[in-house]
Amino acid sequence: MKYFLILLLVLVIFVISVTLGANNDQIVTFNYLIAKGNYSLSTLLAVLFASGFVLGWVICGLFYLRTRLSLGRAERKIKRLETQLEQPAEPPVTHSSPVFSKE
Secondary structure, three states: OHHHHHHHHHHHHHHHHHHHHHHOOOEEEEEOOOOEEEEEHHHHHHHHHHHHHHHHHHHHHHHHHHHHHHHHHHHHHHHHHHHHHHOOOOOOOOOOOOOOOOO
8 A cells, every 4th residue: 555655646746747847848958067958848857857766766776675685694694593593402521430339
């Protein structure tokens, strides 16, 4: 259900951006660090939204991958410790001196 609501929210944002872009056919000057360009507002909105969406998924994917790797290491460590617990412990070897009886 949570993922459905997130998908619905993304879809609503996308529809709003497409609607705003379709109603705004003006040319805007976009000045970025390397150069400067004239783009239609709808194209600029779509490209920036898509790049932000992809960048967000990449960042979330990296965090997810890091978490999964950490979980895998922890599960291997738990498994190793459980196998150590399951192995029967050898009884301690005691060296007792022979007992002499008085006869």
